[in-house]
Amino acid sequence: MSEPVLTIRDLRLAFGGRRGHPVLHGISLHVRAGEKVALVGESGSGKSVTARLAMGLLQESPRVHATGSIRFDGIEAISGGRDIARRRGNRVAMIFQDPTSALNPTFRIRGQFRDVLRSGDRGISAAEADRRAEAALAEVSIPDPKRALDSYAFQLSGGMNQRVMIAMALANRPALLIADEPGTALDVTVQAQTLGLMSDLTEKRGTAVLLISHNLGVVREFSDRVYVIYRGRIVEHGTTAQLFAEPRHPYTRALLAAIPKISGGGLPDLPERSPEFESPLIVHEGCGEPVEARA
Numbered sequence: 702m703s704e705p706v707l708t709i710r711d712l713r714l715a716f717g718g719r720r721g722h723p724v725l726h727g728i729s730l731h732v733r734a735g736e737k738v739a740l741v742g743e744s745g746s747g748k749s750v751t752a753r754l755a756m757g758l759l760q761e762s763p764r765v766h767a768t769g770s771i772r773f774d775g776i777e778a779i780s781g782g783r784d785i786a787r788r789r790g791n792r793v794a795m796i797f798q799d800p801t802s803a804l805n806p807t808f809r810i811r812g813q814f815r816d817v818l819r820s821g822d823r824g825i826s827a828a829e830a831d832r833r834a835e836a837a838l839a840e841v842s843i844p845d846p847k848r849a850l851d852s853y854a855f856q857l858s859g860g861m862n863q864r865v866m867i868a869m870a871l872a873n874r875p876a877l878l879i880a881d882e883p884g885t886a887l888d889v890t891v892q893a894q895t896l897g898l899m900s901d902l903t904e905k906r907g908t909a910v911l912l913i914s915h916n917l918g919v920v921r922e923f924s925d926r927v928y929v930i931y932r933g934r935i936v937e938h939g940t941t942a943q944l945f946a947e948p949r950h951p952y953t954r955a956l957l958a959a960i961p962k963i964s965g966g967g968l969p970d971l972p973e974r975s976p977e978f979e980s981p982l983i984v985h986e987g988c989g990e991p992v993e994a995r996a
């Protein structure tokens with residue numbers, strides 16, 4: 702089995718300092734090279750904060766108290782100091798729920814694309830950056846890449862912006878893409894197209910993906926393995942096949958039992974808390990922590 706590109710161990714997070722509001726209670730997960738892994742759970746369960754910590758986007762805030770370990774290519778992101786983003790370079794990229802607000806409204810796509818490419822290749826000329834940007838946009842089926850490069854995000858549709866964001870995220874060939882509910886801010890058709898595109902491109906390039914989702918239908922289609930998160934704890938993990946065929950945790954069962962009753966596979970209205978949902982973690986066979994992460 703290949704090495705994990707991302708290994709998260711016993712990740713704990715509180716907002717408002719050490720004695721503040723606890724949000725994560727010891728998350729452990731890993732993503733191996735080329736693997737598609739989903740983190741699924743309802744709103745507020747801690748999916749986005751896990752992704753943001755993995756990207757090094759929360760650590761700097763004085764209100765954030767995080768412990769545990771997030772290792773990416775051997776680089777520690779929790780205790781790694783201020784230059785995490787630089788040292789991690791372009792090996793990890795992220796796409797967000799709402800592409801239009803994730804892109805900078807005051808710069809044309811061309812300038813933003815150049816910045817992204819220059820962060821991966823400092824010596825790249827403007828002409829070469831534009832050539833690569835056009836090729837990247839063509840790859841995500843943008844019909845007129847030159848025109849898209851000359852546009853501002855607000856001049857493009859949500860679906861187009863989503864494609865631009867995928868193209869930018871993959872432009873420097875990251876080893877891992879973290880996708881936080883991509884396209885959920887858009888309509889369902891665009892969301893499905895976005896996932897299809899992301900799936901095709903990452904598969905073609907062998908990019909590992911950590912997909913954050915509340916949508917079990919999407920998870921089933923997209924991922925090889927699934928972690929189910931409930932109120933800041935992983936309650937079950939296994940291969941997608943294992944989890945859907947033989948869900949063992951009461952919370953996972955409750956989620957799955959509700960799928961046919963809801964449109965689009967989103968999470969149903971479950972009771973917010975149930976003593977059953979606090980049952981211990983269940984790990985399916987063959988889905989334990991990687992050996993190298995146990996030490």
Ligand SMILES: Nc1ncnc2c1ncn2[C@@H]1O[C@H](COP(=O)(O)OP(=O)(O)OP(=O)(O)O)[C@@H](O)[C@H]1O
Nearest residue numbers: 716722724742743744745746747748749750751915
């Ligand atoms: N900056 C913040 N300050 C204080 N609390 C926060 C902050 N960001 C998130 N939280 C809290 O952390 C918890 C987890 O939030 P998170 O955004 O990770 O949930 P989520 O599972 O991604 O939900 P959603 O699907 O709605 O995005 C929530 O209770 C949220 O209120």
